[in-house]
Amino acid sequence: MSEPGFPFPSVRVCQSIHDIPEADWNALCPGTYPFLKHGFLRALEDTGCTTTSTGWTPSHLTFWQQDRLVGVAPAWLKTHSMGEYVFDWAWADAYQRYGEAYYPKLLIAVPFTPCQGPRLLLSDAFRASLSPDRLHRMLNDVSTTLGAHSWHLLFPDASDQRLLAQPDSLHRLGCQFHWHNRGYHCFDDFLGELTSRKRKSIRKERRQVSESGITFRRYSGTDMPDHVLRAFYVFYQATYFKRGQRPYLNERFFRQLLSEMPDQCHIIMAQKGDAMIAGALFLNGNDTLFGRYWGSLEEYDFLHFETCYYQGIDLAIELGLSVFDAGAQGEHKLIRGFEPVITHSWHGIHHPGFRDAIHRFTLEEADHVQQYFDDACAALPFRQE
Incomplete structure (x- = not known):
């Protein structure tokens, strides 16, 4: 049955982002969130990073009321679990x-x-017509049609969380650490909110990097010298090679990304003299700075924290952004003023026996994550009024 007052929706699968007109996709993509722009997904596909050969077969979902497109969702048929950050290897x-x-x-x-x-990039009317039960049935049906044994929706925002939440759903929690800008005009304003001990510790870390003769320069995507991008990619590769892994992204991806979204991309380079020794790439949305990729060829104490966190805070303040999301993991972020944030994912497991077992696991895991979150909140380094 369709939802009351709304025609029966259908779901169609597109095997390339190019099958969905850019204007239609972006019209459903809110604000300037960078990672779901047509150009970002197109860069991943065009440069061979998300293709069948890499285990990422494009299977983007399109939602239709008769002949009217009312929603899209970025989706892939996966043959492994790499590059997801919600771990289901077990x-x-x-x-x-x-x-x-x-x-x-x-x-x-x-x-x-x-x-x-x-x-879930849905029109307002279509979103309002959907119930969680209906959405779960649609995702179950389309994944079965594709020959998948499960579906997994990772890191949704609050609006999608409300649409996914239903009793007995397989809902996982995680914890990240984000920095929040509470009207700071400069880095010292932020430091002033910390305890004296933490404030001195961060100043000491920044001073030690500076006294090593390291300086920083910022480049925007609208004015990115080619040698800077080449150097950044060398640093990015090094992060993976140090772990014995191949990088997920190739240099062509970063070049196309800068071409598609120059106003939202920033690279911060660490230099010693005339030599670039480390770099980090950031993207910005409406109110959030996202720290995504980093690497270095030389090791210096606190260089990672300065390049990826403190320089990122400076950039967020300068751009007037309210949140800095520096990526997954990181208790080391907590003592540097990054606050714990609960993340979410939903999972549809078709096998009834495994579904029951995984459901029990998610409930137990959620209790541990919530306790970890509470403990992290209690350990924040901010001054008590």
Whole structure:
């Protein structure tokens, strides 16, 4: 049945972002959230980062009322769990031990990007007509049609969370650390909110980097010298090579990203003399700065914190942004003024036996995450009034 007062919706799958006109997609994409812009997803696909050969078969969902497009969602048919940041390796291992196939799975997310944001780009009228039960049935049906054994929707924003929440759904919690701008005009304004000990510690870290002869220069995507981009990509690759991994993204992706979204991209380079030694890339949306990729060829104490966090805070303040999301993980962010934030994901598991077991796991995991969040809140380094 369709929802009352709204025609029966259908879901169609597109095997390339190019099958959906850019104007139609972006009309449904709110604000300037960078990771769901047509140009960002197009850059991933055009440069071979998200293709069948890399285990990311484009399977974007389009929602229709008769012949009218009323929603889209970025989706891929996955044959592995890399590049997702909501870890389900143990689930896949359990399937394998019992002789069951876990892959392929349908992933609704932004590749290689653990940043909260919209995932279901729906018209206001269509969103208002949907219930969580109806949405879950639609995702169950389309994933089954694609031959997937499950679907996974990662890092949705509050609006999508309300649409996904239903009793007994497989809902996972996570915890990240984000910096919040409370009307600061400069970095010292932020430091003034910290305890004396933490304030002195951060100043000491920044001073030690400076006394090592390291300076920083910022480049925007609208004025990015080619040698800076080449150097940044070398640093980005080094982050993966140090772990014995191949990088997810190639240099062509970053070049196309800068071409597609120059106003939202920033690179901060660390220099010693005339030599660039480290770099980090940031993207900005309406009110949030996202720190995404970083790397270095030389090791200096606190260089990572300065390049990725303190320089990012400076940039967020300068751009007048209210939040700085520096990526996943990081208790080390907590003592530097980044506050804990609960993240969410929803999962549709088709196998009834595994679904029950995974449901029990998510409930137990949520209790641990909530306790971790509460403990992190209690350990924040801000002054008590």
